[in-house]
Amino acid sequence: MRNSEKGQAITELLASVVAIMAVFLGLLFISALGIENIQCMINARANADTNAANGLIDDSGNPIREWSAGDDGLHFTADDSSTASDADAFAIVANEMSSTDGSFSLISGLNNDYVIYNFVASLPVTPLFLNAANLTSSTETQADPLGARQLGDLKGAFRSLILNEPDFAISQTVYMPIQ
Numbered sequence: 001m002r003n004s005e006k007g008q009a010i011t012e013l014l015a016s017v018v019a020i021m022a023v024f025l026g027l028l029f030i031s032a033l034g035i036e037n038i039q040c041m042i043n044a045r046a047n048a049d050t051n052a053a054n055g056l057i058d059d060s061g062n063p064i065r066e067w068s069a070g071d072d073g074l075h076f077t078a079d080d081s082s083t084a085s086d087a088d089a090f091a092i093v094a095n096e097m098s099s100t101d102g103s104f105s106l107i108s109g110l111n112n113d114y115v116i117y118n119f120v121a122s123l124p125v126t127p128l129f130l131n132a133a134n135l136t137s138s139t140e141t142q143a144d145p146l147g148a149r150q151l152g153d154l155k156g157a158f159r160s161l162i163l164n165e166p167d168f169a170i171s172q173t174v175y176m177p178i179q
Contacts, residue, residue: 025154025157025158028151028154029146029151029154029158032145032146032149032151032154033145033146033170035149036142036145036146036148036149036170037145037170037172039142039148040140040141040142040145040170040171040172041140041172041174043140043172044138044139044140044172044173044174045138045174045176046138047138047140047174048136048137048138048174048175048176049176050138051136051137051138051176051178052136052176052177052178052179053179055178055179056136056178057134057135057136057178058136058137058138067080067081067082068080068081068082134177134178135175135176135177135178136175136176136177136178137173137174137175137176138173138174139171139172139173139174140171140172140173140174141169141170141171141172142169142170142171143169144169145168145169145170
């Protein structure tokens with residue numbers, strides 16, 4: 001390795017400036033996405049609050065029957081998904097109350113083969129599943145979060161350097177009880 005070559009200092013300076021600019025643009029990218037995510041959440045909460053005050057039901061959500069950890073097997077990550085309940089799931093919970101001697105046991109799964117006797121056979125299924133809260137919702141989507149901050153060029157730079165996806169969006173859904 002040679003030292004004191006002609007132009008070596010300029011080359012090292014330019015390399016370090018490029019690295020510093022990449023870090024700065026990354027911080028700007030993350031900051032802009034964070035600000036737009038918060039703005040999206042504020043707008044969704046404001047719209048849900050307006051729906052709740054006016055008694056409008058936009059979407060009251062779906063009852064969750066199971067929660068899948070996704071392909072990675074880790075809970076609380078981006079690939080997690082919920083399985084909504086259906087009419088058959090209501091019968092599962094009603095049939096879960098199955099005891100003739102006053103004792104109960106914990107179930108291990110959500111299949112129907114663990115039920116032998118229903119201790120209240122005449123109990124209707126529907127009252128068990130009344131909504132705990134009469135909910136309304138609002139979903140807010142920001143299709144171009146960097147463009148909203150006049151950072152469209154930054155999106156193009158990151159797309160060409162790091163991301164191969166053409167576009168990304170931020171979406172927030174908020175549920176509130178109707179007043």
